[in-house]
Amino acid sequence: MIDVTTYIRPGSLEEALDVLASGEFTPLAGGTDLIPHARGRGPRKMLDLSGLSLDRVTRTASSIEVGACATHSELCRDAVVTKALPLLSKAAALVGTKQVRNRGTLGGNVVNASPCADTVPALLNHDAVAVLVSKDARRKVPVEAFITGPYATCIGPNELLTSIVCEPLEKPTFVSFLKLGRRQAVNISRMSLAVCLMMDGKGSIKGARVSAGAVFPVARRMREVERLLAGESPSKRLFAEAGALAAQLMVKESGVRWSTPYKRPVLAALLERALAEAASGNFGEQ
Amino acid sequence: MKLKFTVNRRATTLEVTGAERVIDLLRERLGLVGTKEGCGKGECGACTVLLDGSPVCSCLLLSSQVAGREITTIEGLSEGESLHPVQAAFAETGAVQCGFCTPGLVLSSAALLADIPAPSREQMKRALAGNLCRCTGYQKIFEAVELASRNMRREKRRRR
Ligand SMILES: Cc1cc2nc3c(=O)[nH]c(=O)nc-3n(C[C@H](O)[C@H](O)[C@H](O)COP(=O)(O)OP(=O)(O)OC[C@H]3O[C@@H](n4cnc5c(N)ncnc54)[C@H](O)[C@@H]3O)c2cc1C
Numbered sequence: 001m002i003d004v005t006t007y008i009r010p011g012s013l014e015e016a017l018d019v020l021a022s023g024e025f026t027p028l029a030g031g032t033d034l035i036p037h038a039r040g041r042g043p044r045k046m047l048d049l050s051g052l053s054l055d056r057v058t059r060t061a062s063s064i065e066v067g068a069c070a071t072h073s074e075l076c077r078d079a080v081v082t083k084a085l086p087l088l089s090k091a092a093a094l095v096g097t098k099q100v101r102n103r104g105t106l107g108g109n110v111v112n113a114s115p116c117a118d119t120v121p122a123l124l125n126h127d128a129v130a131v132l133v134s135k136d137a138r139r140k141v142p143v144e145a146f147i148t149g150p151y152a153t154c155i156g157p158n159e160l161l162t163s164i165v166c167e168p169l170e171k172p173t174f175v176s177f178l179k180l181g182r183r184q185a186v187n188i189s190r191m192s193l194a195v196c197l198m199m200d201g202k203g204s205i206k207g208a209r210v211s212a213g214a215v216f217p218v219a220r221r222m223r224e225v226e227r228l229l230a231g232e233s234p235s236k237r238l239f240a241e242a243g244a245l246a247a248q249l250m251v252k253e254s255g256v257r258w259s260t261p262y263k264r265p266v267l268a269a270l271l272e273r274a275l276a277e278a279a280s281g282n283f284g285e286q
Numbered sequence: 287m288k289l290k291f292t293v294n295r296r297a298t299t300l301e302v303t304g305a306e307r308v309i310d311l312l313r314e315r316l317g318l319v320g321t322k323e324g325c326g327k328g329e330c331g332a333c334t335v336l337l338d339g340s341p342v343c344s345c346l347l348l349s350s351q352v353a354g355r356e357i358t359t360i361e362g363l364s365e366g367e368s369l370h371p372v373q374a375a376f377a378e379t380g381a382v383q384c385g386f387c388t389p390g391l392v393l394s395s396a397a398l399l400a401d402i403p404a405p406s407r408e409q410m411k412r413a414l415a416g417n418l419c420r421c422t423g424y425q426k427i428f429e430a431v432e433l434a435s436r437n438m439r440r441e442k443r444r445r446r
Contacts, residue, residue: 004305009350028348035307035346036327046305050351073340097416098394100328102340103347 004038009048016160017135019047023157029069030103032096033112054107054162057081064168065131068107068161073098075106075119084168087122087194090177094118094192107161113147113218120147120219121194121211122177126166134159147218169209173198176278178270191215191267195274197234204233210242215250215267222246225271239275243268291352293318294362304350309333311349312359320360320389324418331417334390335359341394341416360389363396371441372396375434376427383421391417395431403442404435 008025010016019025025047028034038044054069057078064084066075075081075092082089095101095109095118109117110130120143128143132155143164146153155161169175179192192213200206208229213219225242232238247268251260289302293316300315312318312335324332326345333345336358344357363370369377372395382388391414398405398413405413410431419427 004303004348007304007348007350009304009353028351031346031348031351032328035348046348048304048348048350096328097331098397098413099331099334099341099343099416102337102342 004044004046006045007048008046009051011051013052013054013133013160013162016047016049016052017133017158020158020160021135027111027160029105029108030071032100032104033108033114049107049160055105059084062167063165065163065165066106067163068110069105070107072096072101072104072106072109072119076101085122085126085166087125087175087177087196088119088166091118091122091179091192091194094177094179106164110143110146110164111153111155111161113149113151113153115150115217115219116190116192116214117219118179118192118213121192121213123164123166124211124219124221125175125194125196125209126169128167129165130161131163131165132156132159133162140165144220150217169196170198174278174281176274178274178277180266180270191263191270193271193274195271195278197229197275197278204231205229206231210246210271212246212250212267215246215263216253222249224249229275234275234279236272236276239272239279240268242275243270243272246271287350289349289353291354292356294358295356300349302349304348306349307345308335308347308349308352308357309344312344312357318359318361322386322389324386329418330387331390331394332387334393334417336393336397339397339400341390341397343416358393360392363392370396371437372399372430372434375430375437379426379430379433381422381426381430383419387417387419387421391419391427395427395434398431399435399438403439405431 008019025045028046028048049069054067056067057080058065059080072092072095075089106119109119123143129140130143130146132139148154174197176195180190194211196209197205198207208226210222210225225246228242247264250267287304289300309323312321322332324330328343328346333343334341335344338356372392376382394414394417410428
């Protein structure tokens, strides 16, 4: 059993925000992070979000808004997401197990803010913005600023994450998403990389976006690597240099740890591979 | 609260707090003990049930989250005395040893075949990755899914 004293499942956002205004309730989406941790942790008041229809994907002229309660399975299936945000659907496809993808949501993944949350590097490459709503206010915070540390975000106790707005990339952009885990199928990432290469008409890299999960204390863009790639022509040497730079950044920021002798060469090789995969266009053009 | 949902094609109403885990409702209130609890953390898949046809872990599901929805447990897969083709195939190939993971594996396999009638080995591995078996080494399980897939497709052709 889990310890819950009060349980509410509102049917509208207004009602949910009224309940949250007390600051005492914990939102519950898919429960795949919350429920395993709720056991034996003392009583809680829970607010079930499943009646709020927050799982829609909507396309506007310049962006795509993904409802916070869209499940990973929905992100793998949704025609708009798979076409315009292929990095996000690939990341979602690599989350946990079928059972977990059927319940776990995008919003839960972001608010839980694990350093290895798989959708986060994909979202960072799309300049994603979190839409936060409370009874009296609504604000938009870039996902990069929203996650403030391992398992920490700037969400208030009276706020709900209602959606995440993503910018599709200009064409032609080549992308890849690689995740390294302990075994292939079910896996918490040891490392994940999201790569976008925006190409100019002459085969050079006009701009690049590279984000890493489970490499730094908080998933982040590697702008140093992006700058190295911009303006260059894709080559094995360039990608090897980018890999080496990423490894250097990791050691500089996270320090030398027991895992460093493993992680340093692996990150370098993984980034090199992700860049080569993106450049080959095998993963798909956006 | 009054919880109305469908369990194994039967409309069911229960008085609940909303915060019970679905696995506890099934086993303790409804006597459906075919659903097993293994890790209780969503990792082993022994508690798998189908929620509107899709596999989920009933240990991570709270009762109010299934209001108005349809749950299928292993008890609801067979039609009376006749086994579901996946159940028959598990028995025929000997894909069962201690049996603890079997209800979950059978349900995940049935959901896979409803989605993809002739899955590749890769697709099977991906679909069943959330169901741990510590006895069989999975080989016989994959063979059972392949046998069920062949039998179900043959049955479908025959009926057309
Ligand atoms: C076996 C297993 C394997 C897993 N594998 C992976 C993996 O490979 N990769 C990965 O990234 N994750 C993995 N996870 C973690 C988890 O499934 C994901 O993080 C999932 O996306 C969480 O979503 P949820 O809807 O289940 O969140 P919940 O558990 O419902 O909520 C998580 C947190 O977010 C808050 N919250 C949720 N939605 C909102 C909202 N809309 N507004 C405000 N707060 C909100 C909750 O209060 C809670 O604090 C795994 C989990 C399990 C059990």
